[in-house]
Ligand SMILES: Nc1ncnc2c1ncn2[C@@H]1O[C@H](COP(=O)(O)OP(=O)(O)OP(=O)(O)O)[C@@H](O)[C@H]1O
C-alpha cells in the first residue's frame with residue numbers, strides 16, 4: 001500500500017531515469033574491464049565470478065550506494081519542498097509508514113540494479129571465461145548477499161534524509177559517509193560493519209564464519225536503524 | 241453535544257508558552273470560529289488536535305475518542321488545512337488529491353467532487369507547483385474536504401484568495417453543516433470574517449481563551465463591560481487590548 005503510493009509520488013522527479021542511467025554505468029564496469037584489459041584477468045586461479053567482482057565490485061558498489069544516497073535525498077526532498085509531509089502526517093497513517101514505503105521502493109530499485117549487474121557479470125563469465133550454467137548459482141548467491149548488505153545503507157541514507165529538512169545537508173552527510181566507507185580496509189571486520197561500508201564486501205575469499213558475521217550484522221543493523229528512525233520521529237513530534 | 245472538547249490543553253516551547261490551559265467546546269454540526277491575533281496560538285492548537293505536535297499537558301476528546309490513543313481513529317474523521325497549503329509540487333492537483341483519496345480509502349468519484357467544490361476542475365491537470373497562491377489554497381481546501389469528513393479543521397482558509405474567492409469559500413464553509421452535516425473549526429484574524437460564517441466563537445490571546453460563546457453572547461458581554469459594540473472589530477480589539485494591558489503590557 002505505502003509502496004504503491006511512493007511509486008505514484010515519484011512521477012516526474014526523474015528518479016527512475018537516474019537510477020537506470022547509474023545502473024547501466026555500473027553494469028558496464030565488468031564488460032569494459034574485460035573488453036579493454038582481458039589479459040589482466042584471464043589466467044587467474046580464482047573462479048571467474050570472483051575475478052570479475054574483484055576487478056569491478058568496488059566501483060560498482062560505490063555507484064550503487066551513491067545512487068541510494070541521492071535517491072533517499074530526492075524522496076524526502078519531495079516531502080519537504082512544498083511541505084507535503086505536513087498533509088501526510090495529518091492523515092490517518094503512521095509517519096514511519098512513509099519511511100518504510102520509501103525503503104521498500106529503494107530496495108526494489110536496488111534489487112533491479114543488482115540483477116542487472118549479476119546478468120552483466122554472468123555474461124562476462126560466459127563470454128570471456130567460457131563458463132557454463134553453473135555460474136548462475138554463484139552469481140545469485142552474491143546477489144542475495146549484496147542485497148542484504150545494502151539494506152542498512154538504504155535505511156541509513158533514508159534516516160539521514162528524513163532528519164535533515166534541507167536536502168543539501170542530507171546529501172553532504174550521505175556522500176561523506178560513502179567516502180569514509182571507501183577508505184575502510186577490507187581486513188578490519190569491526191570498521192567494515194559501518195552501514196555504508198558493508199555492501200563493499202563480496203562473498204569471495206570470505207570464511208563461512210565471517211559470512212555469517214556479515215549476514216547477522218546486516219540484519220541487526222537493518223532492525224536497529226528502523227527502530228532508531230521510529231524513535232527519532234517521536235522525539236521530533238514532541239518538539240515540533 | 242460537543243464534538244471537540246479540550247481539557248487544559250497546553251503547549252510550551254523552550255521559553256514560550258504558545259497555548260495555555262485551553263478548554264474549548266465545539267458543538268456538533270456548527271461552524272466554530274477560532275479568533276486571535278498573530279502568534280495567539282491558533283495554529284499550535286490545531287496542530288495539537290491533529291496530532292502533528294504533542295501537547296505539553298492536557299488532552300482532548302474528538303467525536304468520543306480521546307487523544308493520543310485514538311489518533312488514527314480521530315484522523316479518519318478529520319479533514320484539515322494547516323497554515324500554508326501542503327502538496328507535492330511534482331504532481332498535478334488531481335494526482336495530489338488521488339494520493340489522499342487512496343490513503344483515506346475513498347471512492348474514485350471523491351476526487352472530482354472535491355475539485356468541483358473548490359473550483360479547481362479546469363486546473364486539475366496543471367502541476368501543483370505551477371498553481372497560483374489562491375489555487376494552492378484551494379487545493380489545500382480540496383484535500384481537507386475530500387470525502388466529506390464529519391470534522392473539518394481549517395486554519396485561515398481564505399488566505400491568499402481574491403475577494404470573489406473569499407466570498408465563495410465563506411459561503412461554502414457556511415453551507416457545510418447543512419449540506420454534509422460537518423462540524424467546522426475555522427481560524428481567522430478577522431472578527432468580521434468569522435461573524436459571517438460562525439455560529440459560535442472562541443477568542444484566543446497569548447495562548448489563553450478570553451471568550452467562548454455565541455456572537456450575541458459576545459456582544460452582550462462586551463456591552464456589560466463597557467466595550468464598544470456597534471463595530472465588532474472594535475470590540476475584538478478592545479478585548480485583546482484590555483487583556484494585553486492586564487498582562488503588564490507584554491506583547
Ligand atoms: N516550533 C516552534 N518552536 C517554538 N515556538 C513556536 C513554534 N511554533 C510556534 N511557536 C510559537 O508559538 C506561538 C503561537 O504560534 P501560532 O503559530 O500558533 O500562532 P497563530 O495564532 O497561528 O498566529 P498567526 O495568526 O500568525 O498564524 C508564537 O509565539 C510562535 O512563535
Ligand SMILES: [Mg+2]
Pocket residue numbers: 282283284323395
Ligand atoms: Mg497560524
